[in-house]
Amino acid sequence: MKKLIKISLLLFLFICHSIAFAQTTPNGTNVSGHVNYYPELTQNEIDWINNEQQNVYPNVIKIGEPTYTYNCHGNAWIRYDGGGDYWLTTPGDDQFWLDNSYVQTSNTTGEGLRVSYQGDHSAVTTSTPGVCSFKWGPWGRYIHNTTNVPSLYQPNNPLTYYGRCVNANLQNMTYDWGNTVNTVNFVSSGGHNVYSNIPSNALTSPINWNPNNSSAYFSPSGYNNTGGTFYLGSGQSVTFFMNASGYCGSGSRNPTFTAQSGYRIYSSANVKDVLYIGFDNIEHKEILPTAINIYDDKTGNEELSVNVSEIFEKKQFDSEKKMAIDVKNLKRGVKILNFIYPKLDTKEKGLVERKSDRIILVD
Numbered sequence: 552m553k554k555l556i557k558i559s560l561l562l563f564l565f566i567c568h569s570i571a572f573a574q575t576t577p578n579g580t581n582v583s584g585h586v587n588y589y590p591e592l593t594q595n596e597i598d599w600i601n602n603e604q605q606n607v608y609p610n611v612i613k614i615g616e617p618t619y620t621y622n623c624h625g626n627a628w629i630r631y632d633g634g635g636d637y638w639l640t641t642p643g644d645d646q647f648w649l650d651n652s653y654v655q656t657s658n659t660t661g662e663g664l665r666v667s668y669q670g671d672h673s674a675v676t677t678s679t680p681g682v683c684s685f686k687w688g689p690w691g692r693y694i695h696n697t698t699n700v701p702s703l704y705q706p707n708n709p710l711t712y713y714g715r716c717v718n719a720n721l722q723n724m725t726y727d728w729g730n731t732v733n734t735v736n737f738v739s740s741g742g743h744n745v746y747s748n749i750p751s752n753a754l755t756s757p758i759n760w761n762p763n764n765s766s767a768y769f770s771p772s773g774y775n776n777t778g779g780t781f782y783l784g785s786g787q788s789v790t791f792f793m794n795a796s797g798y799c800g801s802g803s804r805n806p807t808f809t810a811q812s813g814y815r816i817y818s819s820a821n822v823k824d825v826l827y828i829g830f831d832n833i834e835h836k837e838i839l840p841t842a843i844n845i846y847d848d849k850t851g852n853e854e855l856s857v858n859v860s861e862i863f864e865k866k867q868f869d870s871e872k873k874m875a876i877d878v879k880n881l882k883r884g885v886k887i888l889n890f891i892y893p894k895l896d897t898k899e900k901g902l903v904e905r906k907s908d909r910i911i912l913v914d
Contacts, residue, residue, distance in 0.1 A: 574629065574637055577652040577715070585643025589619035592689060600690050611699065614684070615692030626686035627665050627673035632750070641671050653713035654798050656755075662774045663752025665713040666697065670705035676712075678774060717753035718800035721793055724748060730898060732806050737837040739896050740785045740810040744778065751775040753797045761792040785813035786831025786838065811895055812838045814906075816888075817873055821913045824879040833872045836863045840890040841903070843876070848885035848909070855881060883912045 574583050592600070600617040621630055624639035628647045644667070647653050653665055664676040666683055674683040677694060685700065686692045698706040724732035726745040747758055757776040762769045767789035768782040781789060788809040795802050809832065817827035832838055845855040855878070862874050869875075878886075887909055894902035 574634070574639075576628075576647045576650055578650045580646045580650040580652070582639065582643040582646050585640045585646075586625075587638045587640055589638060589689070591619050592617055604690065604693075608693075608695070608699065611693040611695035613691045613693055615686070617689055617691045619689045621686065622688055623673045623686045626684075626692060627675050631663070631675050631684070644673055648713050651716050651799075654716045656712050656714045656798060658714065658755065659710075659712050661752070663715070663750070665752075667711040667713065668700075668704045668706060669708040669710075670703050672700065672704035674700075714755070714798035715750050715753035716799040717750055717797055719749055719754060719758075719795035719797035719802045720800070721747060721749070721795055721802045721804035724804070724806065726808075727896065728898070734805075735807045735809065735835070737835065737893075737895050738783065738808055738810055740783055740787070740813070742780060742782045743808070744780055745791075745808075746778040747795065749777055749795060749797065751777050753799075755796045755798060758793060758795045761794075762789050763792060764789040781808065783808060783810035786810055788832070788834075809835055809838055811892060814840070814890060814908075816908060816910065818910070821911050822878060823913055824877070826876040826878050826910065827873050828876065829871060829873040830868075831872075833863065833868050836860055837893060837895075839863060840892045840906075842891045844889040844891065845876075845878070845881070846887040846889060847882065848887050854886070878912060881912055883914055886910050886912055 574586055575581050597617045601613070604611065604613065619638065621636040622638045624641070624644040625637040628644055629635065629637050629639060647665070648655065656664070658664065660676070660680040662676060662678040666674040666676060668674070674685045674697070676683050681697055682694060683697050684692070684694050687701065697710070700706045724745065724747055726732055726736065727743055732745065749758070751774040754775040754777070758771070760769065760771055760776065760779060762781070764787070767787055769779055769789065771779045783789060788807060790805055790807040793804045793806070812830045812832040815829050817829055818825070828843070830839060840859050842859055843857040844853055846853050857876055859874070862868065867874060887907060890906040890908070892904050892906065894904045
């Protein structure tokens with residue numbers, strides 16, 4: 552039975568022919584010359600392989616059907632990171648570490664490490680120590696213990712582990728819909744997502760985010776904390792004092808996120824001469840309204856426009872973060888306040904959103 556397994560796994564050596572694909576390593580080495588094509592398995596052959604696997608290796612978990620479209624090397628070095636299905640032959644897999652796309656590591660745990668077997672075989676570690684994801688030649692794709700593989704792969708000989716060689720550079724972070732993370736970032740109040748854009752298998756330990764504001768909700772996400780979700784209330788800020796370590800370098804960064812400030816009308820609904828409006832946060836012009844326009848409710852005419860950006864520049868807020876608007880010369884009656892805010896949750900510049908309120912001017 553084992554002889555049949557070995558014959559089935561090695562059958563491709565006698566029936567293959569090569570075709571060229573534009574396939575490279577992450578560092579750009581072309582491995583197209585090592586990509587082969589094989590006639591696809593028949594349903595009878597797939598059924599036979601599945602039955603044989605259940606009989607001989609009942610403890611493995613099948614996660615993919617038998618196929619000749621890709622093999623163990625193609626699965627581990629190309630397909631796992633979102634690439635296509637390729638049957639990658641040796642020494643094509645060698646190029647992934649020879650050009651330093653991956654570097655050898657003594658680490659054997661953690662998700663996404665590549666494992667090279669002396670019996671011309673490759674696998675990928677899972678988040679469970681000692682368990683890998685495999686493709687066995689034309690057989691299926693499986694999850695099982697690292698050494699629970701056919702003997703031709705030489706599982707009992709020393710295994711070599713490789714980590715993705717990427718500098719743990721935190722300068723390429725993005726948030727929400729691909730917005731670039733700057734030193735200070737202005738967002739709407741509510742929930743947001745942030746991404747380090749570092750491959751999880753390039754990290755030697757989880758990213759340390761270190762948010763400085765415990766009242767601003769934050770939860771890391773992804774293996775090795777490569778991303779996270781945070782929530783900010785109106786005018787609230789959080790700074791992440793970040794550091795990350797990778798197989799080919801470390802990085803640190805301290806980005807700040809500040810939510811758009813809300814407003815409150817300090818005067819009662821009935822206003823006489825001065826209208827006082829306060830804000831949650833007046834540290835940044837970008838989170839304040841650019842203007843407050845006052846309209847007459849009956850006629851719809853604009854009676855006053857207040858340049859809030861100018862008030863910010865002139866530092867005309869009091870110690871309680873309030874601004875005063877002289878309204879004694881406006882006609883008495885119901886007025887609509889229109890707050891013009893820059894629209895923050897978009898890549899497009901110049902868009903605004905409006906928030907409205909109502910007051911009554913009395914004698």
